[in-house]
Amino acid sequence: MTAAHKKPNTCLERTDRSAVAVEVAGLSKSFGPQQVLNDISLSVKPGEIFTIMGPSGSGKSVLLRHIAGLESADAGSVSINGQDPREPETRDRFAVAFVFQAGALFNSLSVYDNLALYPLEHRICTKRQIRERVMRALQILSIENAAHKLPSELSGGMRKRVSIARALVMEPQLFLYDEPTSELDPIMGATIAEIIATVREQFAVTSIVVSHDRDLALTISDRVAILKAGRLLAIDVPSGIRASADRQIQDFLNPQIDLRNPRFKQLESSYD
Numbered sequence: 001m002t003a004a005h006k007k008p009n010t011c012l013e014r015t016d017r018s019a020v021a022v023e024v025a026g027l028s029k030s031f032g033p034q035q036v037l038n039d040i041s042l043s044v045k046p047g048e049i050f051t052i053m054g055p056s057g058s059g060k061s062v063l064l065r066h067i068a069g070l071e072s073a074d075a076g077s078v079s080i081n082g083q084d085p086r087e088p089e090t091r092d093r094f095a096v097a098f099v100f101q102a103g104a105l106f107n108s109l110s111v112y113d114n115l116a117l118y119p120l121e122h123r124i125c126t127k128r129q130i131r132e133r134v135m136r137a138l139q140i141l142s143i144e145n146a147a148h149k150l151p152s153e154l155s156g157g158m159r160k161r162v163s164i165a166r167a168l169v170m171e172p173q174l175f176l177y178d179e180p181t182s183e184l185d186p187i188m189g190a191t192i193a194e195i196i197a198t199v200r201e202q203f204a205v206t207s208i209v210v211s212h213d214r215d216l217a218l219t220i221s222d223r224v225a226i227l228k229a230g231r232l233l234a235i236d237v238p239s240g241i242r243a244s245a246d247r248q249i250q251d252f253l254n255p256q257i258d259l260r261n262p263r264f265k266q267l268e269s270s271y272d
């Protein structure tokens, strides 16, 4: 055994590392005159994959930001295992990872350094332990070969994987994903969906996914919430959402292009 192995474990260990429960109760939020969230209540169980779906502008990202403690509500509350996510004490106690839609990677740093930056700055572990965590995260996401590349040298799908890997290094108990498959082709979208499911299996984390991707939501989620114009239309298991008789839900899941639209006819006739 080497000397390094005999060193005490200097990783900042959390006493409770299990998946957390998230409770949203009567949450409302306005920006100026616009009410963006209207009396939202939902409970996410520990270890669940819970997806919030809805059209663009329905308030999904704003809701996720409240859950992350990045936004203050006008009314109602959010709690993570009973604690307010905005309190520093809660942040110290529970590890929450936010995978931002745009990735939020540092373009001047290599993939490896992007992953190692936070644990190094916060002295969470020794360099050696950080290296182990980073390499493991890269391996889980199958991007070991990209470790020394810059984010700008990667495809959109690879960058998404890097941002998930960076979150994984923090060993979170709650994973928040904002539109993890947006701007990806369907095959890469399916890969990311599989990764979200794998991360849950291997780490038993609670995952809240915000997405307008129907395939993602209805395949990997335990339950799905549908949000429209800041109101919850339904919360159900994927089969229940699929079978819903609610017109608004069906319109969202199966959007129809009205071919009787006179503009389309004009386009068609211009090819005659």
Ligand SMILES: Nc1ncnc2c1ncn2[C@@H]1O[C@H](COP(=O)(O)OP(=O)(O)O)[C@@H](O)[C@H]1O
Pocket: 031, 036, 054, 055, 056, 057, 058, 059, 060, 061, 062, 063
């Ligand atoms: N910080 C903000 N200030 C003002 N309006 C905002 C802010 N954040 C979001 N909004 C508005 O709230 C609505 C919902 O936004 P968002 O949650 O981002 O929608 P989405 O469901 O597409 O994620 C949008 O109309 C958006 O313009």
Ligand SMILES: [Mg+2]
Pocket: 060, 061, 062, 178, 179
């Ligand atoms: Mg959004």
